[in-house]
Amino acid sequence: MDQINPALASQSHGRAPIGLGEFVALCAALMALTALGVDAMLPALPAIGESLNVSSANQRQYVISAYLIGFAVSHLIYGPLADRYGRRPVLAISLAGYVITSAIAAASSSFVLLLVARATMGAVAAGGRVVTVAIVRDRYSGRGMAQVMSLISMVFMAVPIAAPAFGQAVLLVGTWRLIFWGMSVAGIAVLAWFWLRLPETLDPGARQPLSLRRIAADYATAARDRYALGYTVATAAMMGGMFGFINSVQQIVYDVFHAEHLLIPVFASIAASMAVGSMINSRLVMRVGMRRISHTALTIMIVVAAIHLAVAWMELETLLSFVVLQSLMMVNFGLVGANFQSMAMEKMGAIAGTASSLQGFFTTFVGASLGAVVGQMFDGTTVPLYAGFFIAGVSALIIAAITERGRLYRPS
Template structure:
């Protein structure tokens, strides 16, 4: 790891474990801002006079829209000015918007603050991936991202529990105070310990022509486009789950007490899948692992759709199939991201921003549609998973010219540390 700011004294470089923890923390900011809110949605709706139950999903949707749109901006800025300034600034905005949300007296102001939170966490997502891509490529990048995802997946296990604990003793507004404190803490940690990873000679001019070339290359290079779209489809399934799960637990199964355990079960499966991926991806390759997992995702989704269509209302069968689906998702995510970035090293910030924006915005639209189709059953969610998985497979097949499980082209390229 290099320090890209010669006008500053050299900083202590984090070790591998601390570096992975930093990346995981940055990636976890989004999940924390979403998942900790789920138990609070009924209380927010009651406090701010939200009439329709499905409208409460806008607390999630507003953040996702800001998250998706802002990534387009953060990437080119980071390619010009470096990763650290935008990263620290994004964490500051995360804390500030959390404070505004804590004081909000109207649903509209709360949604505006959530939109700003989305802008803030977009910086953490784009820059986390850009920093990893500054240092690693190919299977090694997939391994680093898998370790980060393993730690990151602990957040969906704990975040709803944090929300439940806060609601047991205080108002939902204190969840936002928790967000503010975490944003400040992570910002101080990053500001003190993480050096600049983008060397001065690698910085790119901030001109419309250069940005346009970067966007065009990102959306026309075969692997970047194909795996970006595949990731977007799977993100649609994930966001559909996030939008629907509170109502599914509360209304479909009449088990509000199971929301936190269900999240723990599902996120635990995803975390285990990420750990497994970190152990096997260097040996088996990103394509063999992720393509096999995608086929499994489609199979589990089909089973869930059949279960819902035939009227099977077993909570445990639903949770087992959903956990299996999300475990397969965990084996796809880091690998799809690494393959999408294989040819993007020279424009890592811009490419990460475009890929992230497309993934989040397309995923948010799909996930929002799945959530709005909630009809008191699990059928819309199950069919959404099946359609998203099938479209992801179409994208992968088009990218790989009809052949699955091909060996990685950059499998043996060394880490750039």
């Protein structure tokens, strides 16, 4: 991984500030803290409900939703700060906040206090996502950025695969509170790695003044760009399906298939399929192009979602069909995500932090809100989940078609 192929190097702005392998691993670790904050919770939701007197399974989903809403809203803060003060200080403060709020969540004595801690935890975790995307954009653009983001996603997906197993293992030896203490320790480790190894990537001459007028102008620039706006909205639609899955998967495995002991392997198998999609994209994107890959994959995802919805509607769903069809969808999701994100950032190099903030806020807030609606519609079947996935996919494809003026599937 330390060798950058010539095509990627030609679209980079100098090499990664450290070896490419370590750069990818560190960026993945920075972004993975967010996933750890969500996925490690899944096996613990029943235990949290029992400990804090929350009887409704659907209400326990708020442990996930509160984190995601806090994560979304705070995106707007980090980008302008990172464009003004640089990537390192903003990211360091974000990681320190993650350590502290994880500890507060571990000590929560009521469900309300836990939700407040979770929302705050999500708010500080957002810095990892925003600043990491800006760091990658500082060094790469176009297909080069898409390839690097795919490599990051491939490594990053190790956390969604392992996090539920971590949560389940903790529950075998202690209470759900130990999961949060584990997150705090992970935050300390990533903070130390980042601070010791990653230099500042923002050119001092590229720093932007911190003023409301400048921030508003940069937001307007990002919102006026056809591709930045279109692919951000399309990504938000897709994320609605993803967050609906995260909100619902524990109840689906427990209540639909009555296979509590299989939650970990089911979730890991589906998450691994997304990593496979990212790996395939990293190999193909330089030759085939972001648009051709992502538009084709999105179309396939819609078809699979329609098939899965039909299976669920006819009450033919089994645990095997659920895992196979969901995995097929997530392979294609992995082929879409990094490319959509890179196309949205393609012309945003001069305002990478602010653009990453705005795009991250919109995709996460809208996606988490739609996902919460899908999760709350859980009725003991997988029909609401796959109706949500189908609608999200069709909406994303329509938005992409409008963005490209109808010229889908073209190489560039």
